[in-house]
Amino acid sequence: xxRVTQTPRHKVTEMGQEVTMRCQPILGHNTVFWxxxxxxQGLELLAYFRNRAPLDDSGMPKDRFSxxxxxxxxxxxxxxxxxxxxxxxxxxxxxxxxxxxSYNEQFFGPGTRLTVL
Amino acid sequence: QKEVEQNSGPLSVPEGAIxxxxxxxxxxxxxxxxxxxQYSGKSPELIMSIYSNGDKEDGRFTAQLNKASQYVSLLIxxxxxxxxxxxxxxxxxxxxxxxxxxxxGTRLLVSP
Numbered sequence: 001x002x003r004v005t006q007t008p009r010h011k012v013t014e015m016g017q018e019v020t021m022r023c024q025p026i027l028g029h030n031t032v033f034w035x036x037x038x039x040x041q042g043l044e045l046l047a048y049f050r051n052r053a054p055l056d057d058s059g060m061p062k063d064r065f066s067x068x069x070x071x072x073x074x075x076x077x078x079x080x081x082x083x084x085x086x087x088x089x090x091x092x093x094x095x096x097x098x099x100x101x102s103y104n105e106q107f108f109g110p111g112t113r114l115t116v117l
Numbered sequence: 118q119k120e121v122e123q124n125s126g127p128l129s130v131p132e133g134a135i136x137x138x139x140x141x142x143x144x145x146x147x148x149x150x151x152x153x154x155q156y157s158g159k160s161p162e163l164i165m166s167i168y169s170n171g172d173k174e175d176g177r178f179t180a181q182l183n184k185a186s187q188y189v190s191l192l193i194x195x196x197x198x199x200x201x202x203x204x205x206x207x208x209x210x211x212x213x214x215x216x217x218x219x220x221x222g223t224r225l226l227v228s229p
Contacts, residue, residue, distance in 0.1 A: 033217075042221040043161070043205065056216060091160055104149050104209045106217055108160040 002026045004109035006092050012115045018080040021112045024073055025094030032075045033106060034060075034067055035091040043091075049075065050097055082116045089113050120144065121208050123220035131228055136193040138223050140206030143187070149209035150182055150189045155222065156202045165191060196227045 005024045013019055025032050034046040047057040047067040057067060064083070069075045079086055093106040122141050130136045138152075149168055153161035167173045167180040167189065179192040189208075193200055203222040210218050 043219040045216055045218075048216065104215075104217060105151065105163055105166055106207075107163060108153075111160050 004092055004094050004107055006090075006109040006112055008112055009110060010113045010115075012117065013082055014117050015083055016081040017116075018078065019082050019086075019114060019116075021077045021090055021092075021114075023075040023077075023092030023094075023109055025075065025092070026107060027073075029094035029096050029107075030072075031095045031097045031104075031106075032069060033093040033095070034075070034077050035093065035108075036088045037091060037111075038088045046077070046090075079114075082114075084116045087114055087116050119220075120210065120218045121206055121220040123204075123206050123223045125221060126224040127226045128223055129226045129228065130196050132196060132198060134196050134227075136196045136200065136225055136227070138191040138193075138204050138206075138225065140189045140191075140208075140220055141187055142189070142206075142208040142218075144208065144210045145184075145187065146211045147184075147208050148211065150180070151207040151209075151217070152178075152180060152191045153205040153207060153219075154202045155205060161205055193225075196225075198227050198229050201225055201227045 007022045031050050033048040037043045046060040049069045052069045066078045089111045091111045092109045095106040120143050152165040154164050155161045165180040167182045173180045177194045181190045203224045205222045206220040207217050
């Protein structure tokens with residue numbers, strides 16, 4: 001059963017604390033995406049990787065957010081220090097980008113619901 | 118102009134009716150278009166993809182694409198209460214950093 005997994009599913013923390021979210025993409029997929037969803041802003045792209053290399057993180061506040069992909073089976077999103085306005089659902093998605101193709105289907109994980117008090 | 122625009126709804130239809138969801142996009146060179154369904158508290162689920170002008174049918178779902186008008190739609194035939202969800206239109210943008218851009222979604226309510 002191929003699917004994207006994310007941990008933790010829920011996280012409640014206090015302002016100023018570090019938060020780390022993890023994602024395991026579907027085996028064989030070479031692109032990984034981090035999204036944030038709020039009622040006000042909808043689904044926003046924070047960062048994405050292709051073949052583990054970061055391609056675009058322009059949607060991410062650089063001073064507090066960082067995204068890495070230490071290996072093909074793990075992507076991480078860190079927030080340090082966290083703030084109440086970071087409260088949202090964070091989704092990871094993965095896909096298979098083939099050279100010359102523009103299909104780019106993405107499959108989402110269950111998300112991490114973050115609450116910063 | 119937003120890159121991908123959808124009416125937020127809610128769109129209310131009775132059970133058994135056809136639900137029609139619409140989406141417009143700004144990037145003229147986009148080639149890939151997707152519809153995702155998102156139930157409350159859940160993650161987006163890919164239900165349709167379309168790459169060529171015309172219609173693509175999959176069960177009760179039909180995606181329609183008109184690149185000249187920069188318009189993509191999703192028809193749901195024989196709507197069921199279980200179809201009640203938010204439907205997100207997503208367009209793969211070929212400009213700048215190539216990426217999937219989502220609309221804000223249309224909430225569909227199917228009443229029994």
